[in-house]
Amino acid sequence: MLRQKFILVVSILIPLVVYGDSRLETSRQLLAQADRLAMLYNWPKASPLYEQSEALFEKSGDKANAIAAKFGYLWTTADSGVSQAVVHEVGRYLQDPIVQENPKLLLRGLVTQAVLDRNTNEVGAREPWEKILNLAKILGDKGWEARAKAEIGQILYLDGDVQSATRMIREALLSQYARLDFRRGYSLHGNGRQRIRRSGPS
Numbered sequence: 001m002l003r004q005k006f007i008l009v010v011s012i013l014i015p016l017v018v019y020g021d022s023r024l025e026t027s028r029q030l031l032a033q034a035d036r037l038a039m040l041y042n043w044p045k046a047s048p049l050y051e052q053s054e055a056l057f058e059k060s061g062d063k064a065n066a067i068a069a070k071f072g073y074l075w076t077t078a079d080s081g082v083s084q085a086v087v088h089e090v091g092r093y094l095q096d097p098i099v100q101e102n103p104k105l106l107l108r109g110l111v112t113q114a115v116l117d118r119n120t121n122e123v124g125a126r127e128p129w130e131k132i133l134n135l136a137k138i139l140g141d142k143g144w145e146a147r148a149k150a151e152i153g154q155i156l157y158l159d160g161d162v163q164s165a166t167r168m169i170r171e172a173l174l175s176q177y178a179r180l181d182f183r184r185g186y187s188l189h190g191n192g193r194q195r196i197r198r199s200g201p202s
Helices: 002-039 043-060 063-076 084-095 103-120 123-139 142-158 162-178 182-199
Strands: none
Touching (some): 002 043, 043 063, 103 123
């Protein structure tokens, strides 16, 4: 009788565990896909994936990944407008021990802060992008290292330092091409040219 009860309990629990693992895998896949699209500046397609993965991570109790997805959603929707409430929310997240103790999550948070700052004062976003550059180097994240160099280069251009800007953007592009990441390199190049034409130094 006791053996039968044990078998019954196991037969109930196994599908629940499998379902939980499947949901976690799906949320991670969504987050990875959103990250890929965001790095290619395809924010309209990335933002709903971040929103979906955040909801799934929250349901599974994975707070760190839920915050990661939240950061992604905020930076991909920043162009539609930035409120002070969102700025303060990101500031609170950056002080959260979960973020502070996780360098990769901290990197995401700094990116979100930089993007929000860029939408209010692009030149003022230089400090967070420099923090991103330094942290990306420590983590060995060549993608974000190149992205930070491109962003800093554009800020330097707007600030009138054309020589330094050219050097930084060239380094960013060479880094992407060296890693055979042609689509991302093209995105960095195209996005940088558009922003420089739109906001060239006075």
